[in-house]
Amino acid sequence: MSPQLQTERIQPQPTIPRWNLPLRIAFRFCLVYLGLYCLATQITTSLFYASERVDLPDPATVWPLRPVIVWIAAHIFHVNAPLSYGSSSGSADCTFAWVTAFCLLMIATAATVVWSLLDRSRENYAELHKWFRLFVRFALAGQMITYGFVKGFLVQMPYPSLTRLLQPFGTFAPMGVLWNSVGSAPAYEIFTGCAQIAAGLLLIFPRTATFGALISLAEMIHCFMLSMTYDVIVKLFGFHLLLLSCFLLAPDVPHLVRFLFLNRATALSMQAQLFRGVRANRIALAAQIILGLWLVGMNCHHYRVGWSTRGDGRPLSALYGIWEVRQMSIDEQPRPPLLTDPTRWRRAIFDFPDRMAFQRTDDSFAPYGASVNLPERTLALTKSADKNWTASFTFQRPAGDQLILDGRMDNHQVHMELQLTDRNSFLLVSRGFHWIQEFYPAY
Numbered sequence: 001m002s003p004q005l006q007t008e009r010i011q012p013q014p015t016i017p018r019w020n021l022p023l024r025i026a027f028r029f030c031l032v033y034l035g036l037y038c039l040a041t042q043i044t045t046s047l048f049y050a051s052e053r054v055d056l057p058d059p060a061t062v063w064p065l066r067p068v069i070v071w072i073a074a075h076i077f078h079v080n081a082p083l084s085y086g087s088s089s090g091s092a093d094c095t096f097a098w099v100t101a102f103c104l105l106m107i108a109t110a111a112t113v114v115w116s117l118l119d120r121s122r123e124n125y126a127e128l129h130k131w132f133r134l135f136v137r138f139a140l141a142g143q144m145i146t147y148g149f150v151k152g153f154l155v156q157m158p159y160p161s162l163t164r165l166l167q168p169f170g171t172f173a174p175m176g177v178l179w180n181s182v183g184s185a186p187a188y189e190i191f192t193g194c195a196q197i198a199a200g201l202l203l204i205f206p207r208t209a210t211f212g213a214l215i216s217l218a219e220m221i222h223c224f225m226l227s228m229t230y231d232v233i234v235k236l237f238g239f240h241l242l243l244l245s246c247f248l249l250a251p252d253v254p255h256l257v258r259f260l261f262l263n264r265a266t267a268l269s270m271q272a273q274l275f276r277g278v279r280a281n282r283i284a285l286a287a288q289i290i291l292g293l294w295l296v297g298m299n300c301h302h303y304r305v306g307w308s309t310r311g312d313g314r315p316l317s318a319l320y321g322i323w324e325v326r327q328m329s330i331d332e333q334p335r336p337p338l339l340t341d342p343t344r345w346r347r348a349i350f351d352f353p354d355r356m357a358f359q360r361t362d363d364s365f366a367p368y369g370a371s372v373n374l375p376e377r378t379l380a381l382t383k384s385a386d387k388n389w390t391a392s393f394t395f396q397r398p399a400g401d402q403l404i405l406d407g408r409m410d411n412h413q414v415h416m417e418l419q420l421t422d423r424n425s426f427l428l429v430s431r432g433f434h435w436i437q438e439f440y441p442a443y
Contacts, residue, residue: 019124033108073099091233130272140244144200149299151193153307157183162351178230204292213248317350318372323418
């Protein structure tokens with residue numbers, strides 16, 4: 001092989017200076033802590049999502065981490081109640097998640113001390129850093145793409161349901177205020193989703209990873225502040241995504257400061273190649289692109305299905321709408337709409353195909369499972385808290401906006417005559433967008 005051909009196939013490696021002691025210690029800690037956090041949570045499992053039927057548990061919720069976390073919670077933090085986690089919790093800020101973070105923090109601290117004592121003579125960790133940076137890039141890219149598509153398909157924050165439209169604003173939790181505010185502005189939700197997808201895509205390619213980390217940092221600062229101010233249940237998780245963005249940006253901070261704040265020329269940031277050979281690096285880049293395409297395709301398919309099953313594209317109830325109960329009788333006795341009568345329904349709300357709700361005269365809601373049989377014109381109700389409870393009705397629709405229900409409920413004969421409410425009568429639904437507004441609008 002000629003020397004010229006060897007030069008073309010082997011890329012020269014720049015001389016790497018010795019890292020100072022604080023930098024070496026900081027890298028050791030970041031590698032252990034951030035690496036363990038990614039491996040213990042959905043950050044890693046979401047990279048290998050297969051289907052709705054396959055729910056990969058977070059590694060922290062299975063052996064060997066779970067027994068350790070449960071023991072620490074009971075003996076260090078004196079948590080006596082059983083710990084909820086995963087789908088049983090639905091929250092990323094549950095006690096289990098916080099104790100997990102504490103355990104990983106202690107492990108990382110101890111590992112950093114031992115590592116620093118045993119590896120004092122190491123000049124730098126450039127080789128390890130480039131591989132760990134690759135791992136963090138895709139860990140963060142996976143989350144940005146996932147949360148981008150769940151917003152882009154309007155699945156994370158769907159448009160307010162019919163029940164939400166009737167619920168008084170003061171009864172909303174802060175998180176409910178945020179969710180329904182964003183859900184009622186689909187264009188804004190899609191915009192934020194596209195920004196997160198763009199960040200994830202930029203993180204896939206080595207040359208654009210810094211730009212992707214910058215967008216990720218801006219997005220995660222925004223999301224973290226929303227979580228902190230609206231009490232959203234992903235404060236801890238969002239904070240760690242923010243840390244991952246900072247880790248990726250750390251080597252470029254001096255260049256960014258010189259260029260953005262000091263108005264000085266700065267050298268381009270040269271990312272270390274994974275391999276010395278040109279061919280090996282091209283294969284590595286192709287593999288990264290393939291993994292990026294997998295993340296995009298997987299999430300696009302998953303949340304397109306989510307849009308059609310639980311998002312704005314989901315099926316609606318055969319009796320869809322908000323129905324005002326004009327007349328109601330129980331055991332042939334008329335029941336006027338008195339606030340003191342807890343058995344008098346004010347409205348019936350049919351939104352999702354498998355459930356409905358009655359609104360009482362005091363504005364509280366009674367949810368039920370529902371099964372509507374259009375050919376037989378029957379309605380069957382169930383309660384999730386009582387598997388033996390059932391109620392059955394027959395219905396008639398003399399007109400499109402009229403509904404008559406007759407049946408038995410709680411061992412009583414019930415008759416209701418209902419009138420359909422126009423959904424566009426709600427200002428939130430009908431207001432729309434206006435370029436020109438002559439007067440201060442009603443809000």
